[in-house]
Amino acid sequence: MSIYTSITQLVNAAIKKQLIQREDEIYARNQVAAALHLQDFVEEPVTEEKSIPDLLEELTQYALDKGIIDDLLDEKEIFGSNVMNIFISKPSEVNQTFYQKYAQSPSLATDYFYQLSQDSNYIQTKRIEKNISYQVETEFGELDITINLSKPEKDPKQIALEKEKAKSNPSVGYPKCLLCVENEGYEGRIGHPARSNHRMIRMELTDEQWFLQYSPYVYYNEHCILLSGEHRDMKIDESAFRRLLTFVEKVPHYFVGSNADLPIVGGSILTHDHYQGGNYEFAMAKAPEEFSFTLNGYADVTGAIVKWPMSVIRLKGKEKESLVEASTFILDSWIKYQDEDVNIHSHTGQTRHNTITPIARQRDGVYEVDLVLRNNRTNAEHPLGIFHPHQDVQHIKKENIGLIEVMGLAVLPARLKEELLEVERYLLNESNELAAYHKEWADQLRETYASTLSKRTVGEIVRKELGMKFLRVLQDAGVFKRDEKGQDGFKRFINSLNQ
Known part of the structure; x- marks a missing residue:
């Protein structure tokens, strides 16, 4: 199959996805040909359809073979993003279409923008399919488990080049971070992802300009990011609560939440104010209420x-x-709250430890706000965090417990795909390369399931117990433990709110 056929197939796919119209066919074809340094075009019959990601791979391979780009991840990403930018409307036109559909219904508008973000290959649908995802039943509902295989790994050559460029040009600071609005349409460079095919929806929240986009590697349905037009640190305060509730007022079929605003208990990017949301109901949203209370001065709030x-x-x-x-x-009450009986200290000197991970939603016309109490204090026994995954679960999850994990979705590292297979082989007494940090856990599983382990059952057992490990991660992160002492402490805090 020739490169001309691949170009024709890509143009046809873009027309079918309504990225462009039939009248744009020749223009788009010539633009793609130019990106491939072709000065002519041979029309050839097309007898099959292929997906846009597959066709981009064919075009990228041609560019590699012809020396148009180097065999580096970022150069391949930049090439593919530039090609797809040929087929996507300008931000003003995308926003105009979004709000035309929004006038009919918010869900119609988000459906349009989500589909566009997939069809344009901004959302990496083919890579996301590689993720391992399943659910595990627990006493708190079904937890979502995801082993993240979608983000491509950089090879040593690219890593070395990134370091070299950082040394030779340390002043490059545009865009300031991965969440800045200046990423929209940015070609990218070695060390900064390609964003030529990136579009954002303008959305005013509390008299500020905010921007709606989707995550390139969505972890759940319609996983969106809402980011401030100003590059500023994350902050949980009255304005944040107002923005979260304003967003679910505007987009009532989505939830939205924020990572906490302190290290350890926050997410990976604390230097740009942003939230995450989407059209998905996590286990935490479905969790029942155990103990009701009222707040003095807030009669219309339960x-x-x-x-x-x-x-x-x-x-x-x-x-x-x-x-x-x-x-x-x-x-404000939690920020200064202390209870030594349950190991909660609000400050060390002037360093604050208490904050909140907030989540907002609408349900049947009623607003809901979930306030997850967080504390980032460390000590000698738990140097990574007292209310953080403890040592005995860090072989599974060592990273911060951010918003997505808080709600019940484990985003686990890619290394576990192969490592868990070695655990299975170990449990079956087969030849294996079990990682030393999994051995204690594997021995516990071998003892617990001695009578039921077989080739038929071992995979299910490991998946279930991986889910139980994630449950332990969440329990470690809880400031008031689920035992009697912890729940008594939780009620003391509630009671303190009315004193």
């Missing part, structure tokens, strides 16, 4: 402790501003 391994307060009400004020009151 509160409850949620049955969840982490420490969650759920507030409900029909008035958005009342929920903002009640959430702010609880945050």
Whole structure:
């Protein structure tokens, strides 16, 4: 099959996806040919259809073979992104279409933008298919387990080149980070991802310009990112609560939440104010309420402790501003709260430890705000965090427990795909290369399941127990433990709110 056929197939696929119209066919074809340094075009019959990601791979391979680009991940990404940019409308046109559909219904608008983000190959659908995902039933509902295989690994040549370029040109700081609006349409460079095919929706929140986009590597349905137009540190405060509730007012079929704003308990990017949301119901959102309470001065707000391994307060009400004020009151109270009986210290000197991971949603016309209490203190026994995955679960999950994990979705490292196969072989007494840090866990599994281990059952056993490890991760991150002492401490905090 020739390169001309691949180009024709890509143009046809773009027309079928309604990225372009039939009248754009020749223009688009010539633009793709130019990217491949072709000065002519031979029309050839096309007898099959292929997906856009597959066709981009064919074009990228041709560019490699002809020496147009080097065999580096970032150069291949930049090439593919530039090709797809040929088929995508300008941001103004995308926004105009979004809000035309929004006038009919918010869900129609997000459906359009989500589909566009997939069809344009900004959302890496082919790579996402590689992820291992399943659910594990627990006493707190079904936890989502994902082993993330979608992000391609950089080879040593690219890593070395990134270091070399950083040394030779340390002043390059544009865009300032991966979440800045300046990434929209940015070609990319070695060490910074390609974003030529990236589009954002302008959305005003509390008199500020914010931008809606989808994650290139979505972890759940319609996994979106809402980012500030200003490059500033993340901050959980009254304004954050108001923005979260304003967003679910505008987009009522989505939830939205924020990572905590302190190291250890926050997410991976704390230097740019942003939230994450989407059209998905996590286990935490489905978790029942255990203990109800009211707040003095907030008669139209109801509160409850949620049955969840982490420490969650759920507030409900029909008035958005009342929920903002009640959430702010609880945050301010928690920031300075101490209870030595359950090892909670609010500050070390001037260093603050208490904060909140907030999540907002609408349900049947009622606003809900989940406030997950967090503390990032460390000590000699737990140098990575007292309320952080402890040593005995770090062979599975060592990274920060951010918003997505808090709600019940484990995003686990790619290394586990092969490592868990070695655990299975070890359990079956087969030749294996079991990682030393998994051995204690594997021995426990061997003892627990001695009578039921077989080739037929071993995979299910390991998947289930991986889910139980993630449950332990969440329990470690809970500031008020699920035992009697911890729940008594939780109720003391609730009672303190009315004193």
